[in-house]
Amino acid sequence: MSPEHDLPNGAEQRQRVTSRDVAAAAGVHQSTVSRVLNGDQRISNNTRKRVEATAEQLGYVPSKRAQNLRTRRSGVVGVMVHDIDNAFYLSLLSDMHRELSAVGYSIVLIVDPLHRRSDISRMRHLFDDSLDGMLITTAMIDSEIPPALRARGMPLVLAVRSMPDLDVDTVESDNVAAGREAARHLVALGHTDIAVAMGPKETSTTRDRLRGVLDVIQTELPPDRVMHGPYRHETGYAMCRRLMMGERPPTAIIAGNDVMAIGVLDSAWRTGLSTPEDLSVLGFDDIPMAAWQAINLTTVRQDSKAIAEQAARRLVDRIDQPDSPPHHDIFPVSLTVRATTGPPRAKHPRN
């Protein structure tokens, strides 16, 4: 007797157990094993039990690789984000993951090579058939990857941002309304010199939020009051620095999102400014951090959880029905007033 007899499901199995092994052990044909494991009704209870038992005993797990090839599905979807290292994308990712894994999908992370709008060559692997679909959170107006994927027939959903020229499923917030809410709040507080430290020009979020702001302000903003840059902490930090070091600093800054707003705050506080007395700061998203006592950021909340979940569901539907007409979901936003906004200091200069 070899010592392996006490290793019921083979601790040392170098070679995988296949359905054929199970079949041989159970005295049936491989196809029967397959049918049992897929719940085929035509198999008798008798053989079903026997096969299940031997499968269990041999520690059989079907080869995903083989199943993928045969069934032409992988059960894997890609989620494209910019920086993994970004609180907003993080919670999106987390919510999408929950929703997708609940229905049996795995998620592979794809980091958008934002370097220019091309680099499609480096994205070749998106075109092999390893993914059943993609959730894209990084769409820019002129991104090349989404149209290319679509042309190849890849099921696709744009989350958070949209692309006007691409008619695919889209799940996003009412960002124009968000911009309006932000501006109205500051205007109501009495601010007349508002700067916007926005995200990249080429994103629908930036474009829409800015449009909302301008809707309310009614007047063109001077060029030095409008800045664009990546949705990152450092960006907000640098923009605030630049704005507040200038001749006549604004009394309020609308940041492109919360991550940037926190960068703005970090810069302001580090240089001794206090909010909202010296400067009002306002963001978008309402990430969890925004509610922390140390931050306490006024922001226009978007329901990123609902967006993430809906986008995930839309993708699942799209995979099942590639040819149904695309949906465009838009979620409402709401102003959340906290401690970083208030009336501007009285007019007399503070010299």
Next chain:
Amino acid sequence: MSPEHDLPNGAEQRQRVTSRDVAAAAGVHQSTVSRVLNGDQRISNNTRKRVEATAEQLGYVPSKRAQNLRTRRSGVVGVMVHDIDNAFYLSLLSDMHRELSAVGYSIVLIVDPLHRRSDISRMRHLFDDSLDGMLITTAMIDSEIPPALRARGMPLVLAVRSMPDLDVDTVESDNVAAGREAARHLVALGHTDIAVAMGPKETSTTRDRLRGVLDVIQTELPPDRVMHGPYRHETGYAMCRRLMMGERPPTAIIAGNDVMAIGVLDSAWRTGLSTPEDLSVLGFDDIPMAAWQAINLTTVRQDSKAIAEQAARRLVDRIDQPDSPPHHDIFPVSLTVRATTGPPRAKHPRN
């Protein structure tokens, strides 16, 4: 002439282009196409060029699914984390991703069902052959999944945390030293009543850091000065609340990590305590947020970037050489003093 002639690489191709299609179009055998794309030296320059051209023209991309089956590799590794929604895991994930994608691996996210130490049943999909290896950042002393994976021959690396009973590649910090650094700093400042708000008892990080702290303090901590809980913001928040509401609050809190420490700060600040006058707070990790002006947390830095990258490299090596002896990498730590620690208030009670 059908209208498709102006769609060089088929915008509407419902059916995938296979290597056989390319072969037919180029007038060669399928195997030749395969060899060309894999850089087989024996193919003449002539046919190579012709095949490459037709492949390009037809928009051929090899089927990953078929390659996976044939080559018995998937080019995908799993990264197991607890909460995606956690700044520390995030940056780990981000660094691992950079390192792994540079050498051609994709990452699928696996969220540890920390619910008890079992639920191996829900992890069945880890045992199919869809992953070439796994990076585990959530090991607990009694986790069942890592040993089970190992028994199946899955290449495995434990990052950040280790499991004493499992002899696999491990990449972590010198957490005992980290605990010592933390305690020494506070003791040197004059603190005599220190509480620890640690992570889960069953993690090597908690165990090691606590050991380091006790090494220095030399005396047993009273039971109400030692708390354990998940490595989360809320946990730190709740623990601080409990500690500071008590009869005789401590003058310093060592938190299990930065995320918890920020929870502690959030709670302290929200109740009007100021740091470090009323309370010194210290964390571990030095996540980026810890350096923000609004937080400015004293912490024991661990080089999570180096750990993530090294773990990724170890995994790649392990996949290539499944039977080489395991490595155990340990990285040094360093105290980073910021604004949340200082001498305790003078002894007289503050009634």
Next chain:
DNA sequence: GCTATATGCGCATTCGTATGCAGACGAACA
């Protein structure tokens, strides 16, 4: 006791690529 229907299972093929083996062909040599 014979045909007709249902039930349970095996046979053989398929998914698309990689690869061992062998054959074709040309060149080089005697």
Next chain:
DNA sequence: TGTTCGTCTGCATACGAATGCGCATATAGC
């Protein structure tokens, strides 16, 4: 001209599971 060697390419099969088809056997019907 015949042999040998080398170069290039085709043939056939394997990877492991899913599935259409068809053949047994069992059951029913008369």
